[in-house]
Amino acid sequence: MYALADCNNFFVSCERVFNPSLNSLPVVVLSNNDGCAIARSNEAKALGIPMGCPAFKIKDFPHGDKVIMLSARHVLYRDISNRIMTLLGEVAQELEIYSVDEAFFKVPNDSDEHNRMMLTKLVANIERCVGVPVSIGFAPTRTLAKIASHVAKKDPNNKARVLGLTTPDSIEDVLRHTKIDDVWGIGRRLNIKLLSRGVHDAYMFTKLPRSLVQRIGNINLVRTQQELMGIDSVTINSVDINHKTIMNSRTFGHVISKKREISDAIIYFAQACATQLRQENSTAQSVMVYVRGDHFRQDLPFYHNSCTIRMPRPTASAMEIAKHALTAFNSIFREGFQYRKAGVMVNEIKSASVHQLDIFNGQDDVKHSRLMNAIDEINKRYGTKKIMLAPTITKGEWAPHQNHLSGGSKTLKFYSGMNPQSTLECTVAKAIEKEEWQDFAQDD
DNA sequence: TCTGGGGTCCTAGGACCC
DNA sequence: TCTGGGGTCCTAGGACCC
Numbered sequence: 001m002y003a004l005a006d007c008n009n010f011f012v013s014c015e016r017v018f019n020p021s022l023n024s025l026p027v028v029v030l031s032n033n034d035g036c037a038i039a040r041s042n043e044a045k046a047l048g049i050p051m052g053c054p055a056f057k058i059k060d061f062p063h064g065d066k067v068i069m070l071s072a073r074h075v076l077y078r079d080i081s082n083r084i085m086t087l088l089g090e091v092a093q094e095l096e097i098y099s100v101d102e103a104f105f106k107v108p109n110d111s112d113e114h115n116r117m118m119l120t121k122l123v124a125n126i127e128r129c130v131g132v133p134v135s136i137g138f139a140p141t142r143t144l145a146k147i148a149s150h151v152a153k154k155d156p157n158n159k160a161r162v163l164g165l166t167t168p169d170s171i172e173d174v175l176r177h178t179k180i181d182d183v184w185g186i187g188r189r190l191n192i193k194l195l196s197r198g199v200h201d202a203y204m205f206t207k208l209p210r211s212l213v214q215r216i217g218n219i220n221l222v223r224t225q226q227e228l229m230g231i232d233s234v235t236i237n238s239v240d241i242n243h244k245t246i247m248n249s250r251t252f253g254h255v256i257s258k259k260r261e262i263s264d265a266i267i268y269f270a271q272a273c274a275t276q277l278r279q280e281n282s283t284a285q286s287v288m289v290y291v292r293g294d295h296f297r298q299d300l301p302f303y304h305n306s307c308t309i310r311m312p313r314p315t316a317s318a319m320e321i322a323k324h325a326l327t328a329f330n331s332i333f334r335e336g337f338q339y340r341k342a343g344v345m346v347n348e349i350k351s352a353s354v355h356q357l358d359i360f361n362g363q364d365d366v367k368h369s370r371l372m373n374a375i376d377e378i379n380k381r382y383g384t385k386k387i388m389l390a391p392t393i394t395k396g397e398w399a400p401h402q403n404h405l406s407g408g409s410k411t412l413k414f415y416s417g418m419n420p421q422s423t424l425e426c427t428v429a430k431a432i433e434k435e436e437w438q439d440f441a442q443d444d
Numbered sequence: 445t446c447t448g449g450g451g452t453c454c455t456a457g458g459a460c461c462c
Numbered sequence: 463t464c465t466g467g468g469g470t471c472c473t474a475g476g477a478c479c480c
Contacts (some may be wrong), residue, residue, distance in 0.1 A: 219453095401446090
């Protein structure tokens with residue numbers, strides 16, 4: 001039997017932990033760049049504001065001017081998430097952290113009553129210790145557990161916010177009332193395809209022949225159908241934190257045409273990818289850079305392009321990765337276009353322990369590795385991003401907007417002090433500049 | 445004026461091989 | 463003139479997730 005614990009309106013709930021005056025008010029948390037709503041309080045949902053709604057359209061909803069908009073602070077949310085996962089881990093078997101606000105775990109095939117009591121206590125404990133409301137559903141498969149937690153969250157009469165779907169009758173009843181696109185694994189496209197065949201709810205979907213399901217979607221859709229029928233068919237690789245790709249990208253605060261400003265951003269992204277690689281004790285062998293214009297601006301010519309470079313050896317050095325990322329960037333940058341977004345992705349990621357030192361470049365490797373370790377140590381001791389590659393020390397033109405950071409308690413300031421936007425003032429980069437940076441900073 | 449970021453998996457089709 | 467069949471690998475693009 002699987003359970004899914006799901007935090008309600010997670011980012012908004014986190015903001016409310018530190019600012020209870022937001023309780024019972026319509027609140028949304030905005031994406032990077034203050035672009036669109038990525039979390040909504042129940043009050044904001046009740047006003048009809050959809051997920052992903054652009055921030056500038058919110059005021060046009062009835063009572064939309066009352067909505068409180070907040071810039072996202074992911075460092076804060078990650079910290080609260082860790083606390084919740086720790087509490088879950090204390091009682092849950094085989095915890096699988098699926099996302100920042102969701103985790104699956106196993107519950108015994110005991111009586112429903114026993115599980116319900118145990119999970120109700122867990123929900124209350126998380127609310128008491130962390131202050132974030134959580135819903136839990138349990139069922140024979142993860143997909144059904146997800147539906148159960150969703151129903152538990154929405155039902156105002158379910159004060160415990162715990163629901164078990166364990167009997168064929170209860171499962172059928174809920175599936176008949178579950179819209180097809182509310183099923184985990186069925187998105188916009190598959191919803192259209194299924195609706196066109198007259199499939200409106202999850203129960204009807206379970207009745208389709210398997211061959212047809214395979215034709216409409218792919219093997220994943222077949223798995224989803226089996227899950228709804230109670231057959232365990234999907235797995236979560238949350239245990240495997242070894243990423244296959246690591247990406248860092250941003251939409252800029254406004255369009256940019258200057259090459260230097262975009263290359264500064266590229267270096268920043270490359271550096272962030274390298275830091276994450278080192279945190280995961282892994283290396284990457286290839287790096288991809290992409291740039292794109294603003295597809296909402298009909299008045300500007302649109303250009304987008306990407307370039308992948310296979311590096312001579314696997315590395316987690318910020319300087320190595322930034323060097324190759326700049327080469328890739330130089331090959332795709334075109335003068336005369338306005339750019340709105342850029343990013344760096346590293347691929348072919350392997351564990352650093354299996355990485356063999358290149359016989360000809362061993363000395364460089366050791367030098368880089370020691371330098372990077374020193375940087376990680378200093379950043380760990382004195383705060384993130386205290387040491388950075390030289391071009392990214394000052395806040396660039398490319399920095400996204402973040403105009404709705406809320407002030408408040410001291411705790412809040414402590415957290416926002418960890419925000420990348422406010423810690424770029426340090427100037428310790430000279431050491432790096434002397435050591436290595438000049439080798440390739442001269443290109444541009 | 446203003447529309448996010450970071451992932452995974454699957455499939456079709458091309459290139460290439462024997 | 464006639465020009466196979468089967469396999470692998472890679473990549474781009476599509477679909478999904480939070």
